[in-house]
Amino acid sequence: MRFSLAQTSSMERESLLLQIAPDDQELGWELADRHSNAIARYQAYLNWLSVKTFLPWVEEWALEEELPNPSIWPSEATLLSILELVNGTAIQLGKTRLILIPSDEIEPESLIVPQEWVDNPNWIGDYYLAVKVSLEGDEDDCWLEVEGFATHRQVKNQGKYDANNRSYSVPLAELTEDLTVMEITLGLQVREAVKPLPQLSEIEAKQWLEQLGDASLYSPRLQLQVPFEKWAALLTDDRLRQQLCDRRMGQLETVAAKTTPVKLREWLENVLELGKNTLEDGWQQFEALVSPPEPSAVRGKGDVVGAIAPVIRLLEPHQIEQTRRHAAGVLGELGVGNPEAIDALIQLLHTARDEETRWQAALSLGKVSPGHPQAGIRKARYLDFGMHLEGHSVALIVAIMPRNDDKLGVFLQVQPIEGRKLPPHLKLSVLSESGETKREVETRSDEEGEGTDNLIQLRFSPRSGTRFQVRVSLNEVSITEEFVA
Numbered sequence: 001m002r003f004s005l006a007q008t009s010s011m012e013r014e015s016l017l018l019q020i021a022p023d024d025q026e027l028g029w030e031l032a033d034r035h036s037n038a039i040a041r042y043q044a045y046l047n048w049l050s051v052k053t054f055l056p057w058v059e060e061w062a063l064e065e066e067l068p069n070p071s072i073w074p075s076e077a078t079l080l081s082i083l084e085l086v087n088g089t090a091i092q093l094g095k096t097r098l099i100l101i102p103s104d105e106i107e108p109e110s111l112i113v114p115q116e117w118v119d120n121p122n123w124i125g126d127y128y129l130a131v132k133v134s135l136e137g138d139e140d141d142c143w144l145e146v147e148g149f150a151t152h153r154q155v156k157n158q159g160k161y162d163a164n165n166r167s168y169s170v171p172l173a174e175l176t177e178d179l180t181v182m183e184i185t186l187g188l189q190v191r192e193a194v195k196p197l198p199q200l201s202e203i204e205a206k207q208w209l210e211q212l213g214d215a216s217l218y219s220p221r222l223q224l225q226v227p228f229e230k231w232a233a234l235l236t237d238d239r240l241r242q243q244l245c246d247r248r249m250g251q252l253e254t255v256a257a258k259t260t261p262v263k264l265r266e267w268l269e270n271v272l273e274l275g276k277n278t279l280e281d282g283w284q285q286f287e288a289l290v291s292p293p294e295p296s297a298v299r300g301k302g303d304v305v306g307a308i309a310p311v312i313r314l315l316e317p318h319q320i321e322q323t324r325r326h327a328a329g330v331l332g333e334l335g336v337g338n339p340e341a342i343d344a345l346i347q348l349l350h351t352a353r354d355e356e357t358r359w360q361a362a363l364s365l366g367k368v369s370p371g372h373p374q375a376g377i378r379k380a381r382y383l384d385f386g387m388h389l390e391g392h393s394v395a396l397i398v399a400i401m402p403r404n405d406d407k408l409g410v411f412l413q414v415q416p417i418e419g420r421k422l423p424p425h426l427k428l429s430v431l432s433e434s435g436e437t438k439r440e441v442e443t444r445s446d447e448e449g450e451g452t453d454n455l456i457q458l459r460f461s462p463r464s465g466t467r468f469q470v471r472v473s474l475n476e477v478s479i480t481e482e483f484v485a
Contacts (some may be wrong), residue, residue, distance in 0.1 A: 003327040016057070016179055022139040024052040035084050036215045036248040046084040046102040050078075050087045050131045052099060058091060068094035068191045077436060078238065085235060086116045086221055089269040090125060096186055099125035104133050108147070110169040113155055116221070118168050120232040121194050124152055127182055130175060138424040148175030149182055151190035157317070162466030164199035166221060166228060168430055187397055197233045200240070203309070207463065208234055213247030220244070239469075261482035262466060264400050264408060267377050289380040289417065308335050317351050324348065325357040330362025342369045349374055355459065359411055362401040376401035382417065383479050393417040394426075396472055396481065406464050408485040413457040414472055426474045428456045433467040 028048035035041040051072060058070045074090040083089070091098045099117050111130040117123055130147040137143075150159075150170050159168030176182070200208075208230065212220035221231060234240050262283070311334065314327035328348055335341025345365040352358040362376030369375060378399035395417050401409035414428050414436065424445030430438045439460060443453045462468060462485040471480045 010030050015148070018030065018057055018144045018146075019055050019140075020053050020133070020135075020142040020144055021051055024049060025139055028052065030057060031080070031469065032083075034080065034249060036250070037218050039218050040084055043087050044080075045077075046104060046133050047083050047087065047089045047100070049133055050100045050102040050144060051414060053090065054129075054131070054146070055091060058093065058098070062093060063181075064393075067186070070098075073097060074305070075240075078434070081238075081241045081435075084245045084248060085241070086114050088114055088117050090117075090123070093186075096127070099128045101128060102133050103132040104135060106134075108132060110156075110171050111148070111150060111175060112165075112167050112169045113159065114162075114221070114442040115166040115168065115228060116235060118152065118155055118159075119194050119228065120236060121196055122236045123232075124191060124194060126152055126190050128152070128155055128170075130172060132373045136354060141219050146179065147172055149179065150175050151185075153192045154191050156192040156194070162220075164224070174390065195229075197236060198229055200230065200233045204230065205234065205237075205240055209240065209244055213244055215248045215250060220248070238434035246435075252363075261484045263484045264398070264410070265485070267379065267400060267466070268375075268402060283379045283381050283398075286378040286380045286397055286399075289382060305338070307336055308341055312340060315348050321353050321357055324352070325360050328357065328360040328364050332360075332367040335364075335368040338368065342372070346372075346374060358368075359399065359401060359409070362409075363399060378411075382483070383414075394422065394472070396470065396479075398470070398483075403461060408464060409459070409461050409463040410483075410485065411457065411459050412470060413455050415455045422453050422456065423474060424449060424451045426451075426456070426472070428458055429471040429473065430458055430460060431469040431471060431480075433469070435469070438468075 026047045031048050032041045032044040035044050040142060054073065055216060062068065062070055068073055070091050070093045073090040079089065087101065089100045089102075091100065099113070101111060101113055101117075104114075108130070111113060111128060113128050113376050117125060117128070127149045128151075129149045132145045132147055134143045134145065154174075155168050155170055158174070159170045161168050185391055208226060212223060212226070212234075217223060221235075225229075234244065308331070311331050315324050315331070319327075328345060331341050331345060335345075342365065345361050345368065348361040349365070351360060352361060359376065362374065363378050365372055366375035366377045376399055378397060380395045380397045383394050383396055393416065397413040399411040399413075401411070403409055412430070414422065414426065416422055422443045424443050426439055426443040428442075429440040432438055440456050440458045443451055443456055446452050462483055466485040467482065468485070469480055469482050471478050473479075
């Protein structure tokens with residue numbers, strides 16, 4: 001049920017009254033059930049009901065008034081991490097931001113706005129709406145009432161600040177009840193200037209994540225030993241906020257995490273300067289950490305030069321692709337510095353019929369001609385899971401290959417270091433900079449519950465400059481590395 005902006009709901013007040021759909025109530029509980037404690041779950045439930053009920057009404061209003069299409073800010077996918085930590089939901093309408101502050105009080109006296117929505121320059125809104133959620137009736141008799149709004153300038157300058165609760169309160173009597181006033185003032189400057197946030201150091205970020213990630217703290221935002229400016233800086237960083245949310249919701253225990261991203265293109269640029277066994281920030285050449293399978297013997301093994309020509313013939317297009325791929329691997333061991341081997345691998349890069357063969361050609365080219373502009377490079381890093389892998393030692397292998405379309409080919413693998421099978425249910429995941437899972441693969445098990453996979457792998461091609469994360473996890477434990485393509 002939808003009413004006009006100025007619909008009268010009683011003899012004394014003007015307000016917007018909307019019915020909460022039963023389906024939205026059911027969905028709200030499903031979404032809220034993932035939070036870390038009962039208080040966070042119920043507060044998230046009220047927020048989901050508010051935005052799911054109010055947003056369709058705003059969409060109709062925007063369509064009628066030829067306004068930009070509204071959307072949840074920053075996105076619906078990020079609401080889980082926000083609502084775990086602070087009350088309130090934002091809707092973006094062009095350049096205007098509406099902040100919904102829900103409450104289930106029967107007779108609320110004030111609009112209480114968390115400080116994060118007022119003093120964080122990245123989160124501040126233009127209009128703050130007092131939303132009363134009434135859930136006393138049957139599921140088809142639940143309502144949402146917008147009791148009025150205040151501008152950011154009003155909240156900041158006239159609201160009463162509570163340092164213990166980190167919030168601003170404005171009496172309902174001082175709110176503007178008629179939402180048509182908000183429509184009339186859209187586009188006007190109603191924000192007050194606020195101070196910029198400081199930059200968090202890596203040490204500070206790690207300290208606050210460990211301290212505030214304890215799920216027994218029902219409200220980390222009220223831990224006053226953390227200065228608000230530092231808390232707001234952590235909250236604003238999508239990656240750090242997601243990590244904090246993961247810790248509190250018990251999704252992952254991070255036993256090691258790299259905060260300085262690895263710049264992959266520097267591997268290509270520095271390949272000539274780095275020795276084969278150089279250990280750089282834990283990364284080393286693949287062969288120095290993981291022993292690859294021995295290549296099959298070829299005729300004339302004692303005469304390396306004489307062995308190269310027959311191997312090159314196995315790269316010809318009429319050969320089956322598996323043979324060409326295997327021969328490219330052998331050539332990478334035999335043909336260091338050999339011009340014919342280099343030319344043959346370059347040709348294979350352009351004639352390979354599948355991506356695996358192309359990758360093998362690029363990696364072998366990197367061995368026989370380090371620094372070649374079409375060569376790939378492969379490095380490995382030991383993953384220290386402590387005692388969590390029950391005796392398994394594993395390595396994360398990252399291979400990269402330059403491409404001609406402003407992208408970088410990335411090939412990820414997890415392999416056992418000592419030749420054993422990988423443990424079951426080990427996951428290799430690629431995440432966006434904000435922590436959203438983009439790709440994922442998991443090891444399998446047999447009927448006895450033993451692992452069956454020698455390795456797991458993922459391939460993708462991010463654009464130059466793209467930041468992403470690679471996570472290796474087992475049950476509740478994970479190791480995350482950050483990269484820049």
